[in-house]
Amino acid sequence: xxxxxxxxxxxxxxxxxxxxxxxxxxxxxxxxxxxxxxxxxxxxxxxxxxxxxxxxxxxxxxxxxxxxxxxxxxxxxxxxxxxxxxxxxxxxxxxxxxxxxxxxxxxxxxxxxxxxxxxxxxxxxxxxxxxxxxxxxxxxxxxxxxxxxxxxxxxxxxxxxxxxxxxxxxxxxxxxxxxxxxxxxxxxxxxxxxxxxxxxxxxxxxxxxxxxxxxxxxxxxxxxxxxxxxxxxxxxxxxxxxxxxxxxxxxxxxxxxxxxxxxxxxxxxxxxxxxxxxxxxxxxxxxxxxxxxxxxxxxxxxxxxxxxxxxxxxxxxxxxxxxxxxxx
Numbered sequence: 001x002x003x004x005x006x007x008x009x010x011x012x013x014x015x016x017x018x019x020x021x022x023x024x025x026x027x028x029x030x031x032x033x034x035x036x037x038x039x040x041x042x043x044x045x046x047x048x049x050x051x052x053x054x055x056x057x058x059x060x061x062x063x064x065x066x067x068x069x070x071x072x073x074x075x076x077x078x079x080x081x082x083x084x085x086x087x088x089x090x091x092x093x094x095x096x097x098x099x100x101x102x103x104x105x106x107x108x109x110x111x112x113x114x115x116x117x118x119x120x121x122x123x124x125x126x127x128x129x130x131x132x133x134x135x136x137x138x139x140x141x142x143x144x145x146x147x148x149x150x151x152x153x154x155x156x157x158x159x160x161x162x163x164x165x166x167x168x169x170x171x172x173x174x175x176x177x178x179x180x181x182x183x184x185x186x187x188x189x190x191x192x193x194x195x196x197x198x199x200x201x202x203x204x205x206x207x208x209x210x211x212x213x214x215x216x217x218x219x220x221x222x223x224x225x226x227x228x229x230x231x232x233x234x235x236x237x238x239x240x241x242x243x244x245x246x247x248x249x250x251x252x253x254x255x256x257x258x259x260x261x262x263x264x265x266x267x268x269x270x271x272x273x274x275x276x277x278x279x280x281x282x283x284x285x286x287x288x289x290x291x292x293x294x295x296x297x298x299x300x301x302x303x304x305x306x307x308x309x310x311x312x313x314x315x316x317x318x319x320x321x322x323x324x325x326x327x328x
Contacts (some may be wrong), residue, residue, distance in 0.1 A: 001268035002065070002155040003057065004129070004135060006155055007050030007145025007169070008121055009076065009091070010069040010100035017107045039105060045292040046077050048100065049145040049171060052254050052293045056261025056283055057083025061324025062268055065090055065136055066149065067127060069120040071098035072197065080294075085326065090132050094120035116280040124151030129158045141190070143167040143264065149181065156185045167191040168217070169260060174198050179205045192217040193260055196224045221263065222257055227278050241277035244285040244310035254293025259284040269322035278311045279319060300325035 017037045024035050046055075050068050057064040058081070065087045070078070070096050078088050097120040104114035124147045133139050142164050144155045152173065159166040168189035174182065183206045186192050192213070193232045194202055199222045210232070212219060219243060220232040231239040262283035266276030285306060286296040303325060 001140045002061075002138065003264055003268060004065045004067055004090075004132070004136075004142045005050045005054045005145065005165050006058070006067040006127075006129070006143065006147065006151075007053070008100055008147045009051045009066070009070050009074070010048035010102055010121070011073075012043075012045040013101065014043045014045065015103075015105045016041045016074045017105050017301055019107060020109055021107045021111050021113065022076060022109070025077060037105060039203070042145045043204040043291070046080060049101070049169070049257055050143075050147070051077070051081065051280050052257035053145065054086045054144060054259045055081060055294045056258045057265055059325060060262065060265040060279075060283070061085070061322070061326075062265055063087055065139070066151050067091070067129070067132060069094055069097075069123040069127065070100075071120045075097050081185075084174035084294075090135075092120075092123065093243070094123055097123070099246060110222075112137050112297070118148070120217065122327065124148035125154055125238045127155075129149065129155055129164065130162055133162070139164055141165050141167060141267065142234045143169055143260070144185070145169045146171045146173045149173060149177065153181070156188075160188050163209075164288070165190045167260075168262070169192065169193040171195075171198065172258070174205070175203050177205070179207060181310075182206050183208070186213070187216045189216075192220045193219065193256075194220075195256060196221055196222055223259055229281065231273050231277060239274050239277070240282060241274055242310070242311055244282045246277075246285045246289055251291045252288055255284045258287040265322075266319075269319070271318055275315060275318055278307065278315055282307045282310060297327065298325050299327045301328060 010017050054064045054066040062287040063085055067090050069092045081088055100119045101117045102120040104112055106112050142159055144152055145167055166189055168186040170185055214234040223229045259280035262280030263276045266279040290296045304316050
């Protein structure tokens with residue numbers, strides 16, 4: 001199964017301040033604010049929803065085609081993705097912008113001051129899926145993740161017009177988008193991914209009920225954090241899948257992206273929907289146990305052991321025939 005992944009590709013600069021922002025802010029003078037903080041730590045992480053999902057698929061043995069826009073500073077990140085099985089031949093390098101960047105400082109109270117620079121991501125509206133699909137002899141599925149809103153709109157319209165099956169995964173853009181935009185980017189999707197909050201937000205902003213959304217999408221997948229995931233289809237009973245056990249939660253960032261990668265891998269392997277969600281949950285468990293969205297090390301034996309502990313021997317039998325982790 002040929003899978004293309006569109007969406008944001010970014011680097012995260014994460015810093016910690018061993019103090020309280022509140023102690024340096026004068027409420028009456030916020031219109032004249034000019035402060036700086038001496039930070040104790042800096043971590044630079046690879047990220048972006050498309051990068052994270054493609055990385056997960058590559059770790060499971062697939063070779064997804066990553067589609068997005070980056071700057072000339074993407075070279076090291078790109079090499080990292082290539083080493084983990086991702087086809088980056090369709091990633092476009094901007095001549096004028098840097099790769100999108102998230103810069104965040106967190107204080108002792110877990111308060112945060114952050115900025116997001118979209119950079120090259122803003123050129124996503126100039127990318128056409130059709131010619132890319134032709135160069136790869138067609139795609140069986142295109143995931144359209146959060147990136148430049150106009151780019152998401154054009155990706156979706158093009159998939160509908162060309163008859164390319166697509167996954168709608170608007171995630172962070174739902175908070176800023178209006179109803180007409182959301183209706184446009186989910187209508188006709190073969191799969192719609194949201195978390196539980198985003199699911200309610202989608203219904204509220206579109207004005208569509210849950211049943212009306214299922215009239216317009218094939219399968220609706222709702223992740224619920226520690227409560228697992230629910231799969232909804234028109235006229236069918238909901239399917240619920242529990243999370244896989246973890247040794248300890250370290251960092252939840254990127255967990256949803258890993259779930260999506262595992263779910264898409266299951267679809268590629270022609271597993272049933274429940275099994276797809278189980279693969280997604282097992283991969284997500286690896287991410288939550290590490291700091292960073294792409295810092296986990298996936299080993300075949302460890303992954304299958306986790307799958308067996310959570311979902312039984314039948315799950316292992318179904319997955320083992322397809323799984324091809326880069327490490328035994």
